[in-house]
Amino acid sequence: MTSYTPGPTRGDVVPSAILGLLGTRGPSSRADIARTLNVSPATVTQITKELIARDLVEELDSVPSQGGRPARLLGLVRSASGAIGAKVTADHVAIVDVQLDGTVQAFTSEPFDPAAPDALDRLCRILGSAVGSRAGQLLGVGVGVPGSVDSQDSGVVDAPTLGWGDAQVGPMLRAALGVPVLVDNDVNTLAAAERIYGVGRDHSSYLVLTVGRGIGCGIVINGAIYRGANGGAGEIGHISVSDDGPDCACGAQGCLEARIGDAALLTEAIARGAVGKGGTTADLLDAALANNVAALDIYRNAGVLLGRALAGVIHTLDPEVVVILGEGVNAWSFWEQGFEQSFRRHLMPSRRGIPFIVEPWTEDQWALGAASLVLGTPFDASGNAGEQGHLVRARLHSTPIEVLL
Numbered sequence: 254m255t256s257y258t259p260g261p262t263r264g265d266v267v268p269s270a271i272l273g274l275l276g277t278r279g280p281s282s283r284a285d286i287a288r289t290l291n292v293s294p295a296t297v298t299q300i301t302k303e304l305i306a307r308d309l310v311e312e313l314d315s316v317p318s319q320g321g322r323p324a325r326l327l328g329l330v331r332s333a334s335g336a337i338g339a340k341v342t343a344d345h346v347a348i349v350d351v352q353l354d355g356t357v358q359a360f361t362s363e364p365f366d367p368a369a370p371d372a373l374d375r376l377c378r379i380l381g382s383a384v385g386s387r388a389g390q391l392l393g394v395g396v397g398v399p400g401s402v403d404s405q406d407s408g409v410v411d412a413p414t415l416g417w418g419d420a421q422v423g424p425m426l427r428a429a430l431g432v433p434v435l436v437d438n439d440v441n442t443l444a445a446a447e448r449i450y451g452v453g454r455d456h457s458s459y460l461v462l463t464v465g466r467g468i469g470c471g472i473v474i475n476g477a478i479y480r481g482a483n484g485g486a487g488e489i490g491h492i493s494v495s496d497d498g499p500d501c502a503c504g505a506q507g508c509l510e511a512r513i514g515d516a517a518l519l520t521e522a523i524a525r526g527a528v529g530k531g532g533t534t535a536d537l538l539d540a541a542l543a544n545n546v547a548a549l550d551i552y553r554n555a556g557v558l559l560g561r562a563l564a565g566v567i568h569t570l571d572p573e574v575v576v577i578l579g580e581g582v583n584a585w586s587f588w589e590q591g592f593e594q595s596f597r598r599h600l601m602p603s604r605r606g607i608p609f610i611v612e613p614w615t616e617d618q619w620a621l622g623a624a625s626l627v628l629g630t631p632f633d634a635s636g637n638a639g640e641q642g643h644l645v646r647a648r649l650h651s652t653p654i655e656v657l658l
């Protein structure tokens with residue numbers, strides 16, 4: 254019944270991208286859609302006519318447009334579409350139920366032991382329960398893990414911090430849940446979220462830097478996440494910053510993360526008396542807020558090291574902008590005492606003006622990022638999401654795949 258002919262490489266992406274755009278940004282005019290997706294107005298008119306005929310899109314109120322006649326806005330007919338996102342950690346699984354527009358319907362956290370012999374079965378049960386209790390159309394499940402993933406589509410995981418090697422996360426979840434499942438490194442999931450809800454709307458090349466338990470970096474180049482040969486790109490926490498530094502959990506020595514990750518900051522804080530034995534990173538933040546000199550010094554030094562390492566990454570990848578987030582940004586005002594000067598000083602003059610944005614952090618953000626793997630597939634012209642992304646787009650259309658090809 255399709256009256257348009259998708260291009261040979263875009264496949265089902267253009268109609269999906271229109272649906273995804275209306276879902277994630279809300280009602281838009283045809284001209285805005287054409288401009289945002291960089292397709293011709295004629296193509297948008299043709300495809301939206303088809304989507305309207307299929308009751309997927311409807312015409313809404315008119316809005317004034319510059320100089321011409323009022324533009325009709327288009328909106329999604331069905332707004333109950335959404336995804337489930339899950340972030341797997343060393344002691345819990347955080348789960349979020351998200352609508353297409355990014356509205357969080359529910360956020361839960363389940364205790365989880367990744368070292369248990371039946372850990373993957375337990376993960377299947379946890380997510381099976383979330384899938385079973387969701388109302389409305391489910392496009393798929395996204396999973397973020399602190400480790401390397403061979404591809405979003407396949408979902409085989411190597412995550413030393415979870416004790417997982419060659420873990421068949423994607424295949425097991427797909428078999429258990431019966432819905433599309435996309436798996437990726439957790440920092441990459443935050444980069445995916447930025448693509449549809451954040452800086453990715455205005456920039457095609459950017460970095461997402463995370464500070465907290467780990468130090469990580471999601472790399473987006475020309476609109477696509479750069480994964481590396483083994484899915485391990487962006488591990489900037491394991492840039493070596495000292496010859497005689499502490500051993501790192503990764504097996505190397507002197508890594509940035511072993512110096513400025515949460516555990517390292519806390520160890521130093523206890524050694525210097527800023528925090529008592531058995532204290533937490535929250536206690537360290539409290540000490541800094543109380544102007545404890547050692548606590549302030551620890552954060553400032555961490556900022557200096559981070560700024561220097563990040564400058565090297567900027568020179569290597571030349572992004573337009575850097576977003577900084579993660580649990581650690583709660584103490585950013587103290588990190589910043591060392592960060593900005595160090596960052597700018599270590600950049601060559603032509604790159605010294607690169608902006609960085611520190612975003613507020615909420616506990617559901619990792620899981621929201623995982624859901625974004627699914628919600629971002631309508632824009633996946635680069636094919637990151639593979640066959641699972643194709644299945645998600647088919648569900649977004651609610652129509653047999655053959656019709657879309």
Ligand SMILES: [Zn+2]
Binds near residue numbers: 491
């Ligand atoms: Zn390391």
